[in-house]
Amino acid sequence: MKATAKAHPIQGLIKYHGMRDEERRLPYHDSISVCTAPSHTKTTVEFRPDADEDVYLIGGEPVEGRGAERIEAVVDHVRGLAGFDHAVRLESENSFPSNIGFGSSSSGFAAAAMALAEAADLGLSRPDVSTIARRGSSSAARAVTGAFSHLYSGMNDEDCRSKRIETDLEDDLRIVAAHVPAYKETEEAHREAAESHMFQARMAHVHHQIDSMRDALFEADFDRAFELAEHDSLSLTATTMTGPAGWVYWQPETIAVFNAVRELREDEEIPVYFSTDTGASVYVNTTAEHVELVESAVADVGVDTDVWSVGGPAEILSESEALF
Template sequence: MKATAKAHPIQGLVKYHGMRDEELRLPYHDSISVCTAPSHTKTTVEFDPDLDADTFVVGGEELADHEADRVSNVLARVRELADADHAQFPVRLESENSFPSNVGLGSSSSGFAAAAMALAEAADLGLSRPAVSTIARRGSSSAARAVTGGFSDLHAGLNDEDCRSERLDSPLEDDLRIVAGLVPAYKETEAAHREAADSHMFEARLAHIHDQLAEMRDALRAGDFHRVFETAEHDSLSLAATTMTGPAGWVYWKPETLEIFDAVRDLREEEDVPVYFSTDTGASVYVNTTEAHADRVEATVAEHADETMVWEVGGPAEILDESEALF
């Protein structure tokens, strides 16, 4: 009745934007990402008959309103699938991140992935990771890819058989280094997703996104670093164009964000360093390079970011030993 799970956050490579179904969080098109480690979320859950109600605590603070509703959506699906009587008991859930939240570094992906994995284990569901990804998706579409880990592809669809994540094998897993340049500016992703289709750029994005997805899958399988991360860099710019031209005119980037972009391009063009930038919905920047160039790239990014972290490719969500439980 109790379980603890760990999941790594994702960096979007070909990102989804907007949802055709907000309750089931079904995206308009496929999306591809890579998990970043050792950054992670750890979550412990317990079905407890002595509790009066479900409680969700993240980073020491109890969730309420919309954030609590998103966790409840994940929990409701677990209860719907469960045969075990104890899965109907109230739940205590506690979660902690090892990295900054709400700054564009994927905390919702690892958070809901760890929650779904722990809840599925505690409820004795016995599901594969692609199946668990359909549960995590009800909290955040990106969380589906954090469940399967590594380079993963979330397929679009109108049901759980089609809209689930699968792992993509790539020779790039061992050599990739991700320098995260922290630019601490709070961001709101949910509102941007809700108004995505209202941007005049949205149809243009849909028109070319399938070519980007095909290019990304082929480049990942071939282990072509430059093609993979040039595509990811272009996709970041496309996503920002769509976000900034929605009704609210969301602009996530800060001056430091643009400074990192320029510094990355200088390294690439003047020093022939294999390096590309990428952003999700936030001001922080992912800078993708290889192991041999990670120190040089980090030193450059550190000149413009509040903090830097060097990450590798993270694996799938996993169940931890009971000795690692948060309570």
């Protein structure tokens, strides 16, 4: 009753914001994302019938407080599906920095859900597993199905699940990750989202954004898809900043990256667009042909960079790759 899984984090393209059901983490509206590779989370889980309590470790450190509660919600759901109450040991590690806006919760809960479902021998499809991962993080549902994926909203697991979107953009997309290490608290921002006076304005246009993004992906229209993602980042941030806490995640380096991207696009006609999730770090989306030039321009801002491509779905790894 042991399994190891790997999942890639997501970059939100049309992002969800706010939850109408916090326990099941049901979002107010649909969302679309793309997974980034080789960045990943690896997780090993083992159900232990003779153990007295659960053990959760991330990066070798015990998880406590709200983090442990979120993991427990996923573990308990799997135990309920499997029909047993065995204690579990869960160990996880990331290949990239967490809590700076690069989607570590998405890959973390996707890998956990995939490994838990395998260890419990549930025999589920990835869309099925996405409903398990969603209980830890709504974004994790899309990390389970991988690549470009669409999480549908709904009030139950049959409706609120993720499905992959096939598109020819998978091979050509390159993402320059601009690291701006400012800690952020995504969960609290989601909790108060509906209290922003901008939230209803976002709800009024997000459904059209979803339809437009799906169409751009089907047509493999790079500029239209990532222009939409850039504008959605601005919309999300406007809603976040106008909530009760007035969250402002962007840092001076964030704005400097935006300006560098716009200069490349306007002065040199390079296909390049910025995107942010809830954090200060920036995804800079471009094509394989132009990625070296773009990375150089972003690095000149004075931030650390990585170059990522599209990551696939969560997967089960061999026993030899287990963390314990």
